[in-house]
Every structure is written in C-alpha cells, then in structure tokens.
Amino acid sequence: MADTATPFVIRRADYTPPAFLIDTVALEFDLVPERTTIRNTMRVRRNPDAARAAHLELMGEQLEFVSAAIDGAPYAAVRVHEHGLTVENVPDSFELTLTGACSPAENTTLSGLYVSSGNFFTQCEAEGFRRITWFLDRPDVMATYTVTLRADKADYPVLLSNGNLLEQGDLPDGRHFARWEDPFRKPSYLFALVAGKLVALEERVKSGSGKEKLLQVWVEPHDLDKTRHAMDSLIHSIRWDERRFGLELDLDRFMIVAVSDFNMGAMENKGLNIFNTKYVLANPETATDTDFANIEAVVGHEYFHNWTGNRVTCRDWFQLSLKEGLTVFRDQEFSADMAGGVHLGDHHAKTAEGARATKRIEDVRVLRQMQFAEDAGPMAHPVRPESYVEINNFYTMTVYEKGSEVVRMYQTLFGRDGFRRGMDLYFERHDGHAVTCDDFRQAMADANGRDLAQFERWYSQAGTPRVTVSTEYDAAQRRYRVTLRQGYGDSSAAARETQQGPLLIPFAIGLIGTDGRDLPLRLEGEKEPATATTRVLDFTETEQTFTFVDVAEKPLPSLLRNFSAPVIVEYDYGGAELAFLLAHDSDPFNRWEAGQRLATRELLTLADQAASGTPLQLDEAVVTAFARVLSDETLSPAFRELALMLPSEAYLAEQMDESNPAAVHRARQFVRRRLASALQREWLAIYERHQTPGAYQATPEDAGHRGLKNLALAYLAELDDPRDAVRLASEQYASANNMTDRSAALSALLAAAANTGNGEAQHALDDFYRRFEKEPLVIDKWFALQATQRGTPQRPVIDIVRRLMTHPAFNLKNPNRARSLIFSFCAVNPAQFHAEDGSGYAFWAEQVIALDALNPQVAARLARSLELWRRFTPALREQMRGALEKVAAHVKSRDVREIVEKALA
Numbered sequence: 007m008a009d010t011a012t013p014f015v016i017r018r019a020d021y022t023p024p025a026f027l028i029d030t031v032a033l034e035f036d037l038v039p040e041r042t043t044i045r046n047t048m049r050v051r052r053n054p055d056a057a058r059a060a061h062l063e064l065m066g067e068q069l070e071f072v073s074a075a076i077d078g079a080p081y082a083a084v085r086v087h088e089h090g091l092t093v094e095n096v097p098d099s100f101e102l103t104l105t106g107a108c109s110p111a112e113n114t115t116l117s118g119l120y121v122s123s124g125n126f127f128t129q130c131e132a133e134g135f136r137r138i139t140w141f142l143d144r145p146d147v148m149a150t151y152t153v154t155l156r157a158d159k160a161d162y163p164v165l166l167s168n169g170n171l172l173e174q175g176d177l178p179d180g181r182h183f184a185r186w187e188d189p190f191r192k193p194s195y196l197f198a199l200v201a202g203k204l205v206a207l208e209e210r211v212k213s214g215s216g217k218e219k220l221l222q223v224w225v226e227p228h229d230l231d232k233t234r235h236a237m238d239s240l241i242h243s244i245r246w247d248e249r250r251f252g253l254e255l256d257l258d259r260f261m262i263v264a265v266s267d268f269n270m271g272a273m274e275n276k277g278l279n280i281f282n283t284k285y286v287l288a289n290p291e292t293a294t295d296t297d298f299a300n301i302e303a304v305v306g307h308e309y310f311h312n313w314t315g316n317r318v319t320c321r322d323w324f325q326l327s328l329k330e331g332l333t334v335f336r337d338q339e340f341s342a343d344m345a346g347g348v349h350l351g352d353h354h355a356k357t358a359e360g361a362r363a364t365k366r367i368e369d370v371r372v373l374r375q376m377q378f379a380e381d382a383g384p385m386a387h388p389v390r391p392e393s394y395v396e397i398n399n400f401y402t403m404t405v406y407e408k409g410s411e412v413v414r415m416y417q418t419l420f421g422r423d424g425f426r427r428g429m430d431l432y433f434e435r436h437d438g439h440a441v442t443c444d445d446f447r448q449a450m451a452d453a454n455g456r457d458l459a460q461f462e463r464w465y466s467q468a469g470t471p472r473v474t475v476s477t478e479y480d481a482a483q484r485r486y487r488v489t490l491r492q493g494y495g496d497s498s499a500a501a502r503e504t505q506q507g508p509l510l511i512p513f514a515i516g517l518i519g520t521d522g523r524d525l526p527l528r529l530e531g532e533k534e535p536a537t538a539t540t541r542v543l544d545f546t547e548t549e550q551t552f553t554f555v556d557v558a559e560k561p562l563p564s565l566l567r568n569f570s571a572p573v574i575v576e577y578d579y580g581g582a583e584l585a586f587l588l589a590h591d592s593d594p595f596n597r598w599e600a601g602q603r604l605a606t607r608e609l610l611t612l613a614d615q616a617a618s619g620t621p622l623q624l625d626e627a628v629v630t631a632f633a634r635v636l637s638d639e640t641l642s643p644a645f646r647e648l649a650l651m652l653p654s655e656a657y658l659a660e661q662m663d664e665s666n667p668a669a670v671h672r673a674r675q676f677v678r679r680r681l682a683s684a685l686q687r688e689w690l691a692i693y694e695r696h697q698t699p700g701a702y703q704a705t706p707e708d709a710g711h712r713g714l715k716n717l718a719l720a721y722l723a724e725l726d727d728p729r730d731a732v733r734l735a736s737e738q739y740a741s742a743n744n745m746t747d748r749s750a751a752l753s754a755l756l757a758a759a760a761n762t763g764n765g766e767a768q769h770a771l772d773d774f775y776r777r778f779e780k781e782p783l784v785i786d787k788w789f790a791l792q793a794t795q796r797g798t799p800q801r802p803v804i805d806i807v808r809r810l811m812t813h814p815a816f817n818l819k820n821p822n823r824a825r826s827l828i829f830s831f832c833a834v835n836p837a838q839f840h841a842e843d844g845s846g847y848a849f850w851a852e853q854v855i856a857l858d859a860l861n862p863q864v865a866a867r868l869a870r871s872l873e874l875w876r877r878f879t880p881a882l883r884e885q886m887r888g889a890l891e892k893v894a895a896h897v898k899s900r901d902v903r904e905i906v907e908k909a910l911a
C-alpha cells in the first residue's frame with residue numbers, strides 16, 4: 007500500500023491470534039549513527055491456538071535487508087516488501103536470524119532508533135520496533151530478550167538496555183560492548199536501548215521484601231544538578247505501590263533516562279524508562295511548581311506501568327486503556343496521596359482531604375476541557391476504540407483520562423478495599439499475559455460479587471453522557487424525590503452510532519439544609535439513616551427516581567460529588583443557590599464546581615452580549631460570591647486559587663451554540679478586569695500575605711501560597727492602571743529565587759504591557775533569555791510565554807510568532823520547541839489564533855505540512871487543533887475548512903491524513 011492510498015482501517019472485530027509465537031529474541035547492535043546493523047535471532051514456533059499458516063509474515067519498516075538464516079543455515083525463500091518480510095514455508099519450530107540495517111541519524115520521526123544530541127535512543131510504542139528489526143510487532147507476542155550493544159567507546163561510553171547487565175568489556179578499534187538480559191517476557195513495544203555520553207544519579211534502596219535495588223537517573227553531564235526530584239519521585243512511587251497495592255519492583259535495577267528530543271512525555275520500557283527531559287529535569291531556578299508536580303506524576307505513571315502495562319499487558323492496541331486508563335488512575339491517586347502528605351505519615355485528615363480535593367479538581371478540569379471537547383468532535387471514540395487508521399492517533403484524552411475515570415468508578419462502587427481485591431485477582435489471573443479490558447472488568451466483578459455486564463458500555467459507547475436532574479420536595483410527607491435521566495443530548499455521529507443503552511452511573515449526592523449543613527440521608531425503604539452524608543446512587547436506568555424520606559426541610563442538592571462519574575450534570579440551580587453551595591458545600595469538589603457554574607453561566611451571557619455588540623454588564627452577586635471565597639481563610643490557598651480561576655476561553659467557546667473566540671475573550675477579560683478592580687485591595691493584601699520567604703521548597707503548601715500570590719499579581723496586572731502590578735512584578739522578577747515566581751512575574755509584565763505598552767516586559771524578556779540561554783526547557787517557556795500572550799490590534803501575536811520562528815533558538819525538529827511556540831499559539835491562545843483574517847489558520851496549515859515531512863506523530867497532534875471547526879461561527883468555519891483542505895491536499899503521512907480526513911468527512 008502506497009502511503010498516499012486510501013488509509014487502511016484496522017478493526018477491533020478483526021482480531022485473530024498470531025499464527026506464530028516468538029519465545030526468545032537475541033539482538034546484536036553495531037551502533038553507528040549513519041548505518042546501524044542489527045542481527046536478530048529469534049526462537050519461533052507455530053501458535054497451537056491459531057489457524058495454520060505456511061509462511062511467517064513479519065513487520066518491518068524503513069529497514070535495509072542484509073541476510074536471513076534458519077537454524078544457522080542461509081535461507082533464500084525470503085521476500086522483502088515495503089511493510090515487512092515474508093519467510094516462506096517455514097518449519098513448526100525454528101531459529102530465525104535476520105540481519106538488517108537502519109539509519110538512526112536520519113530518523114526525524116523519533117520512532118524506532120534515533121539520535122538526539124549525539125546519543126542513541128529508542129521509542130517503540132506503539133509500532134516502532136519494526137523500524138529496528140523485522141518482528142511480530144504486536145503486543146500479544148511476548149518474548150524474553152538478550153541484547154548486545156557494540157559502539158565506539160569514546161563517543162558512547164554508556165550502553166543501556168532492558169533488565170540486568172550481564173557483562174561488558176572492550177573490543178578492538180576503540181569499541182566496547184555491553185550485554186543485557188531482561189528475565190521477564192515482554193511485548194516488543196517495551197524494548198529499549200540507550201547509548202551515549204551520560205551520567206547518573208544513583209541510589210540504592212531496599213524494596214518491601216528486603217531486596218536491594220539500584221536506581222539510576224541518567225542525564226547529560228550538565229544536567230546532573232537537576233535529577234534529585236526525579237529520584238525522590240521514583241523512590242516515593244516504589245514505596246507507594248508497595249503500600250497501596252502490594253506491588254514490588256521486580257528487577258534489581260531500575261533506570262530512568264532523559265532525552266530532549268521526544269514525541270511525548272515518557273515511556274515505560276521494562277527497567278529502562280525513557281523520559282522527555284521536561285519530566286525529569288528540575289531545580290528551583292529552572293522548574294516551576296507545576297513542573298515539579300508533573301515530574302512526580304509522570305515518574306509515578308511510568309513506574310506504575312511496570313505492573314499495569316508491563317507485567318500484564320494489552321492483547322491488542324484497542325485495549326490500550328487497559329494499561330493507560332488504569333495507570334493514569336494510579337498516578338492520580340499517587341499524586342493525591344503525596345499532596346496529602348501520606349508519605350510523611352502525616353495524619354492531618356482535613357489537610358490531606360483538602361489536598362486530595364485540589365488534585366481532583368485539577369484532573370477534572372483537564373478532563374472537561376480536553377476530553378469532553380474530543381468527545382464532541384470528529385475524533386470521538388469509545389475508551390476501547392472500534393477502529394483506527396494510525397494507532398498513534400489514539401493515545402488520546404479519551405483512552406487516558408476518561409479511561410482513568412472509568413477505573414475510578416470501580417473504586418467508587420466497591421470502595422478502596424474492594425478495588426484492591428479486584429486488582430489482586432487481576433494479577434493473580436493475568437500476570438505475564440496480554441489481556442483485554444473485559445478481563446479487567448471481570449476481575450473487578452468476580453472479586454466483588456457483582457455482575458458488571460452493563461458496565462461494559464463505559465468502554466464501548468462514545469460521547470459524553472448527560473444526566474438531567476429534577477427534584478421535588480413534599481413538605482407534608484417530608485419526602486424529597488430526585489429524578490435522574492441519562493442520555494447523550496444531540497452529540498456527535500460517533501456518539502450516536504455507539505449507543506447501546508443506559509450506563510451504570512455511580513451518582514454521588516448530598517443534601518444540604520438551610521444552615522449549610524449536610525442532612526442525614528435515608529432512602530425510602532431503609533430503616534436507619536445512613537451515617538455518611540454522601541450517598542452513591544446506583545443509577546442504571548434511562549430514568550430513575552430516588553426518594554429520600556424524613557427530610558425536615560427543603561434541601562439544596564449537591565450533585566455528582568467529587569465528580570463520581572464522567573458526565574455532564576444538568577440541573578437548574580439559581581444564582582443564589584450556586585453562591586450558597588460555593589460558600590457551604592461540605593464536598594470541596596462541588597464547592598469549586600458551584601463557582602465554576604456561576605462563572606460559566608455569567609461568562610456565556612456576556613459572550614453572547616459581546617457577540618451581538620450589546621454593552622457588557624456583570625451581575626454584582628458574582629463578584630460578591632468570589633470575594634467571599636477569596637477572603638475565606640479557612641480555605642487552603644490552593645483551593646482559593648482554583649476557585650478564582652475562571653473557566654478557560656477554549657472551554658467557554660465550546661459551550662456556545664456557535665464558538666466565538668473573540669466574544670469569549672472580550673467577556674472573560676471584562677470579568678477579569680471587574681474582579682481585579684472590585685477586589686483590588688484584597689488582591690494586594692493576598693499578594694503580601696502569601697509570600698514564601700527563605701529557601702524554595704516544592705511542597706504543596708508553599709506551591710499553594712505561590713499560586714494564590716501569583717494569581718493576585720495576574721489580576722492586578724489587569725487593572726486599567728497596572729502601575730502597582732508592574733512595580734511588584736518587576737521586583738518579583740528581579741529578586742525571585744525560583745522559576746515559579748520569575749515566570750509568573752514575566753507573565754504579569756506581558757499582560758500589563760498588552761494594556762499599557764510598558765517597556766518593562768521587553769526588558770524582562772531579554773533578561774530571561776540571556777539568563778537561561780543554556781537551559782532548553784526554560785527557553786521553551788520563553789517561547790511559550792510569548793506565543794500565549796494577549797496581543798493587541800497593533801501587535802497581533804501571529805506577527806510575534808512568525809518572527810520567533812526565525813529565532814536562532816527555534817528548531818522545528820525538536821518537539822518540545824515546536825510545541826512551545828507553535829502549539830502554544832494554535833492551541834492555547836484561541837483569541838489570537840482564531841483571528842478574523844484567517845492568519846492563524848494559514849500559519850497552522852504551513853506548520854502541519856512542514857512537520858508532516860519530519861515527524862508525523864507531532865504533526866498529527868497539531869493537526870487536531872482545527873478539528874472542532876464545524877462548531878465555530880460561519881466566517882471562521884469557512885476559513886478553517888479552507889486550511890484543512892489545503893493540508894489534506896499536501897500531507898503524506900497516515901497520521902495526519904486520518905485526522906484531517908475525519909475532520910472534513
């Protein structure tokens with residue numbers, strides 16, 4: 007199949023077991039950047055559980071064939087083709103040796119074996135192994151691997167692969183070798199090698215059962231001072247998985263390697279995790295609080311994959327959420343526990359609960375902003391997709407984040423202990439195997455004695471469910487009836503096509519009295535009121551009524567507490583009711599949620615006014631409600647920061663009947679300015695009160711203070727007269743001892759400059775560049791801050807971005823750099839990107855086409871920023887269609903074509 011032909015669709019329903027199995031693999035690499043040769047010796051046998059095939063079909067891409075042998079003798083009946091190779095008429099069991107070559111130095115796709123900063127790295131998930139050697143490159147073929155690496159010793163002093171180091175030594179001509187063995191069977195996507203000039207931070211720890219483990223974080227020599235946090239995160243991850251799930255590290259050695267050219271966040275290769283430098287390197291001068299938290303989360307995520315993904319892996323790529331949804335859930339729980347101080351043995355239950363809630367809010371924010379949007383567009387798919395053209399396009403918010411919500415629902419249904427029983431049974435049954443989402447669900451069902459057949463719909467139905475709530479209070483009978491209805495609204499075609507019936511929705515609810523306290527809950531037919539004031543309703547029908555009895559007064563319902571299911575809740579709250587919930591709900595998530603509903607409603611009204619040219623008018627009750635939260639000292643700073651953060655422009659635009667980014671921007675700016683001026687004194691007080699003097703600490707408490715303080719600074723920068731903000735920000739910029747404060751100050755200066763055109767912003771930008779010229783991750787921030795700034799009619803951001811594209815530090819081949827400038831502009835600055843003149847779309851099309859030739863995976867991600875085009879105002883819509891058509895006419899990769907063709911279909 008030529009790459010320009012109609013893309014080939016792979017379907018879940020077509021799964022068949024492999025005709026052959028591979029038990030052992032011995033790989034020998036002669037590493038040379040221009041031409042690396044790979045000798046691959048496999049023990050192959052016919053699969054007793056599959057239909058008999060005469061020929062062995064192996065996948066291979068971009069490989070040069072050298073030779074083939076069976077049981078040591080040259081074998082001629084081999085046909086090499088564009089997608090692999092056929093070994094004809096093979097025996098039932100044999101040893102196959104294939105020798106081939108590839109060119110890592112020319113590999114800009116960053117899939118397979120490639121060179122970054124002069125060192126060798128691999129990325130095999132999902133289908134990169136076939137770019138290294140011919141193989142049954144599918145996750146249900148599991149083998150044990152022995153790997154020999156040979157390379158020039160001066161250029162590549164460090165040679166790493168999965169598992170344990172067996173031996174190493176010198177070879178003639180200044181070369182050397184290392185031999186590694188991974189004792190665990192694994193699918194090919196978990197293979198990895200690294201070779202180059204690297205150094206490691208090392209630590210030895212004892213695992214739960216007392217075995218000594220060697221932990222290493224490998225980086226380029228100048229980055230060794232930024233590895234401590236990653237190492238600490240790894241140690242915390244190991245401890246946490248032992249404590250929470252009884253899962254121990256199974257290798258003697260665990261390595262993390264950082265690389266600056268990487269398509270995504272990190273990769274869980276067995277024993278040899280390879281990470282984007284962004285998720286490893288941190289010290290106070292270079293990394294923000296968010297970076298510190300992200301590193302902890304990603305280190306945890308990849309480490310947790312060792313059990314959920316590696317020991318038990320996916321039968322096929324449609325099951326991706328089996329490992330990703332589950333592992334995201336695990337990393338979210340890990341971060342929540344860490345924020346709550348669990349690792350310190352801290353038992354301040356209230357603080358811990360608050361910290362967990364903050365983490366939950368952040369996660370739900372991402373889900374609603376990104377996954378709900380995905381579900382409403384042409385890429386909508388179930389958590390377990392039914393088909394794909396390019397699997398790399400399905401590492402999505404749905405598979406990851408909605409997948410995690412689906413896993414979380416088991417825990418909501420069965421409690422932590424029940425969930426743990428399900429996990430234990432899952433490992434007992436499936437350790438060492440490649441399995442399906444159904445197998446996981448069955449383990450949860452069997453361990454908890456509940457039929458979960460209906461729950462499968464969470465895996466097979468696309469779209470975001472809507473739950474419509476109506477309530478009725480009968481004062482005479484003291485009864486409160488809550489009626490829930492579920493459906494999908496008028497959602498996308500994918501959602502309509504996949505509907506099979508109602509979902510099992512764990513719907514958490516509380517009832518609040520007029521004094522702001524939770525009422526006791528007793529459902530009709532129950533003898534005693536429940537002790538807990540939150541009930542998880544088993545909502546399984548299209549429509550269902552739950553009757554609470556002994557309800558002394560008309561309550562206010564607190565719905566879907568802690569976001570107990572990934573759904574949209576529709577209930578007709580009054581403005582005063584939302585303000586009341588914001589002030590009183592005992593569920594911190596719903597307190598935040600009430601504020602978001604209040605703000606969203608107001609902002610959407612204002613956006614409509616802005617769209618129709620009516621003067622904007624803000625409901626002062628909204629200001630009062632937020633003022634109350636801001637000055638409520640019983641609330642943690644982190645919570646207040648989240649509560650005072652308005653919904654994003656992208657999220658708001660998505661809620662409009664016709665997305666109008668300019669109107670949303672005007673409305674949101676209007677509210678920000680109103681909140682800035684109405685609460686000016688409070689913001690200043692907050693700014694002073696939440697300073698964190700002394701040495702920088704990346705603790706959640708300090709981060710919370712900094713976050714709220716910097717939010718205050720950002721609001722002050724919105725004032726018509728931002729002189730205070732400019733003074734404070736300039737001082738903060740100059741005296742900061744950490745990146746959180748320095749970058750927040752710079753961002754405030756940029757915002758104030760958009761209002762008044764002060765020169766401090768440019769001065770600080772230049773200083774920032776000079777100071778951090780040698781820190782690529784910080785220079786990424788420098789690009790991103792400029793790409794996401796507000797811009798003015800005189801100085802549209804597209805002009806700034808185009809100028810930065812020619813900056814000597816810009817490099818399209820480096821994904822982090824491309825993301826920092828291009829993605830930041832196209833995906834994070836909607837008001838500027840969606841400029842009426844179409845200049846943003848023209849830029850987008852150019853960049854997608856340019857990236858497509860270098861790195862299809864990164865190009866396909868960028869391509870997605872126009873997928874919701876049909877939802878926009880007619881004028882924008884037509885220009886977006888034009889840009890999409892242009893891309894469709896020019897791109898070559900399967901990756902980008904799948905995206906743009908689905909968007910245009």
Ligand code: B3K
Nearest residue numbers: 131132272273274398401
């Ligand atoms: N499993 C990898 C993602 C691989 C993406 C391939 N396009 C990282 C992770 O989810 O942990």
Ligand code: ZN
Nearest residue numbers: 307311330333
């Ligand atoms: Zn993952």
